[in-house]
Amino acid sequence: MSTATVQATAFEAEFDRFAKLTADTAPAWLRTMRHEAFEQFRAQGIPGPKHEEWLYTNLTPLARTALPLAPRPGEVPTSLAAHRFTLGVETGPRLVFLNGRFEPTLSSTSGLPDGVVLIHGAALRDEEHAELRKELGTVADTSVHPFAALNTAFLNDGFVLRVPAGVVVDEPVQTLFLHTPTGQPVAVHPRILVVAEENSQVTFVERYGINCIGALAGGTCFTNAVTEYVLGQSARVKAVRIQHEGTSTYHVGLTAVRQARDSHFDAVTLSLGGAIDRNEFSIDIDGEGAECNLAGLYVLNRNEHVDNHTVVRHNVPHGRSSQLFKGVLAGKSHGAFTGRVIVAKHAQKTIAEQANHTLLLSDGAVAETRPQLEIYADDVQCTHGATIGRLDEEALYYLRARAIDPGTARNMLVHAFASEVTEAAGSPQLVEGLERLIASRLERPSEDPDGTTSAFRGESPA
Amino acid sequence: MSNDSDPLHNPLLSIREVHASAGGKAILKGLSLEVGPGEVHAIMGPNGSGKSTLARVLTGNENAEVTSGEVLYKGQDLFGLAPEERAREGLFLAFQYPVEIPGIANSTLLREGLNAMREHRGEPELDAIDFLEIAKAKADVLEMEPTMLSRAVNHGFSGGEKKRNEVLQMLVLEPTLAILDETDSGLDIDALQVVAKGVNALRDKGRSFIVITHYQRLLDYIVPDFVHVLANGRIVRSGDKDLALELEAKGYAWLEEGASA
């Protein structure tokens, strides 16, 4: 361990407790996996702000905070109307997890084509699913991602989706992770594995927390999510990830993806606030002709902090990747982006682009960006760009000259800025759902219990 | 046609039984052709017949590998010359896909190229002012804005602008043998006429052209002395400009039947 990390003593006791508690319910392979992962976590420690990969986010206080696993919710809230979290797409399968546990009464697994395998909750630990081992944990590299190691160490529940070769899943598969207030700080370690076999297609939505839901908001929580995607040849996956757990949550999420030949992975990620939100993508383009498009939007206020971190590794020739991350920062919020494209020596004809654009709406907001290219091949086209600035005053003036009030004009411009990201979700229904979410974040203070959204309407920062 | 020993008809270019491959695949399979001074030869043929490979073989592009045969140009072994040496000897290719080179102005490229040729011929270098005068006059022939000269070579040009730029370069460099590789593709009729005007302005007794094209319509404006049909890596039929019309009417299938017969 170097000086850039600190030892996570607080987790040791919790892991021992967990390991004892679950010794009887977990198969041997899972127990081994957990122990090895915890050793890896222990060896790495919690990275501090001197760690080159963690410059912008300091989670070292976690090292000293006792964070027991969130308890089973005493009562399942009935107020969870489906439309609250289905993004307007109500027909497909949806899986709801409360405090890290699969909640069958709120979930529906119907609507999946034949052959699609869906394993969730305790079934993950069934010996009959031992074949999971082939893929589970093979994409997220626990030797360099300490929090992924921690997640694996506490792996007990979660969700596996396997789409067999040639199968097209029409409806998006939606998952929702919620936690009920417990009055004390707790941790949850959501785990997802999506395997899209050759020529299959699926859209997968994962959502953490819901604003404006009253009973479910609040309660300090550390959410440490890991989602792995394995894409077979020519598979197409659309992944939507939404994080809006609220300002009492520390959220660390890793999305790790491995792509075979000619596969397409398109992701849209929205970060709509949190005390700290570290949102990481790690993509390995392992097959020629594979393509990956990442689009991210973060809309922050008050002291919220988002750190988007991407690594796209082009390991073979003829790959293509694009990254577009946009930030709208109000209040005293802090938005960071570190994006790295690594083109290996033999990965000729790679085309990679990367862009990060940030709007600063207030005096206290801070934006940091590190778009990075690391290129060892010579026949490539790689570009990156970054801009940070205010709303275009000329455009604002133009709209006002057309009789639009300044507040509305600002909102129109912020929407225009954000829409490039939401459009990447593809299906019109999903795009609409995402835009509604952003709209409620930006425009409808009545649905925002904290009453913070007015800051986005804001006066001129001058 | 002529032969070498006839001093009156010493061919400028003599292609003899050339076999060539590209990407490991045999493309030209014993192609022969003679081009005399002042002649315009049109080469037509279906996709994949070897038209562009012929242009590459003649200009020395490494993507085409000559496996046998020879080419004499001005009586010397063409394959013994590097691409730039061929260019300095007056061999010009208007590229089917002109290459974009950011950072280098059109005028810089042309002046460097022209001066390299002048040096090769033992002529004095042109200074920037004299050169620009020439280049502007040529741009005028092609109805091009003089600002085109200060733009980077083909960078951000539209398809039509690129083709026109190729012809501008030809006018400035005044080659002995110009190969136009599908210069007409993608041009509307107005642009086509402008390009033809450029070519016709250069035609004279000492200058020869190989016009590679898909379509007969170009030959309404650049009237060829000979028309050859290339199929399956060989010239399967030669004739005068009427052959092009016949081809237009009957299609290539008719020829391929003839070729196999």
Place this chain on the structure above:
Amino acid sequence: MNTPNPMTPAERPAPIDKIALNPEIDDLNQQDYKWGFVTDIEQDSLPPGLNEDTVRFISAKKKEPEWLLEWRLKAFRHWLTMTEPTWALVDYPAIDYQAVSYFAAPKSDADKPQSLDEVDPELLATYEKLGIPLAERAALAGVAVDAVFDSVSVATTFKSKLGELGIVFCSFSEAVQEHPELVRKYLGSVVPQKDNFFAALNSAVFSDGSFVYIPKGVRCPMELSTYFRINAANTGQFERTLIVAEEGSHVSYLEGCTAPMRDENQLHAAVVELVALDDATIKYSTVQNWYPGDKNGVGGIYNFVTKRGACRGARSKISWTQVETGSAITWKYPSCVLQGDDSVGEFYSVALTNNWQQADTGTKMIHIGKNTRSTIISKGISAGHGQQTYRGSVRMLKGADGARNYSQCDSLLMGDQCGAHTFPYIDVKNPTAHLEHEASTSRIGEDQIFYLNQRGLSTEDAVNLIVNGFCKEVFRELPMEFAVEAQKLLSVSLEGAVG
């Protein structure tokens, strides 16, 4: 939980657990040196090794005042607590700082080649290509000739003219003697002793360098140049340059080693400090062609340089232009601290890495004052096994209302063994600031070269034309003669890089 305040690369201290020096070996070495020289102040050079006595020796040799010795010692003591930075993307064997000699008199004439016949013909061929006049070739190659055309004589020639205007242009040692109050006021005011590992080392042991002072309202009538200085002083691995431009003054300073030097792996850790007061302008141009090592990566200079300018005054301007073709390892980030309102910082750079060269270079623009503006144009060319990293930091602090930055970093790759990396660090804390960063990486395509061949250009000319086109935004910032030289230098350095 507070958000960490990320430090820019050069500020970030290296982890303490990475101290490379072995204490036992250190002790042994220090023992050796302790007895070696303290009493023998008259000797002209020191054996390898570094301790406080080394620092005292250098200071005494230069007859420095007590405050400067103390200043050096403070730097040295701090250096001992520091570790060599490891964040740069360069790879080289550990440097044994005790194996370096920190003071050596210039080589005596007897050691030098006695005529051009004794000089490596390959080196002479390079001089010829660069168009260096015969007499200068001899001087550059270190031949013992009577009239060495170096910066000292240049300075002397114009000294009276500059003196009339109140301009001071002299060696650093001379400045310490003649203008101690100015040196004391500004030395370390831009690059403090503790700034970073190499700056601390330089502060402790710097040998000599240049000093420039332009009085209020004076526009320096000529380019000040230390063209051959590096060559004249063979020991100049630790130079220190300080330029102060008073209110409303203007100066253009050129620094160059325009010929390759043949040398063993050698450490070069220079510090340059610039201070521009209200309405002053400093333009600092560098053509760096230290010996890059041979085709197999043997030898070459390790170039660890700290260059920083402070735009202290309102409307002041500092502009860095560099063409870097030499050195085995380059670690260099010429920076601007834009304190004065409406001040301007510029960085124009062409860096080339061929064979086994490695460069981690870029700039820092720190916007503090209102309406400060900065421009970064960086062009990196990698060929052979060269590895090059652009690492740049742009920071807009809270008070930097209306600050603007534009950055453009382009990389050109030649061959499939080289690498080009772009790592900008951008940090904006003011909503009225505006920043744009663009970068691209591309190669010289075979199709481009063939196209130019077909227009009559040789492959070599084609490559030069493309490279010059790629670099022209930087070249046009250089004074005319330098620009011509830079172009030639690039073409010489790239020989054999393509086909």
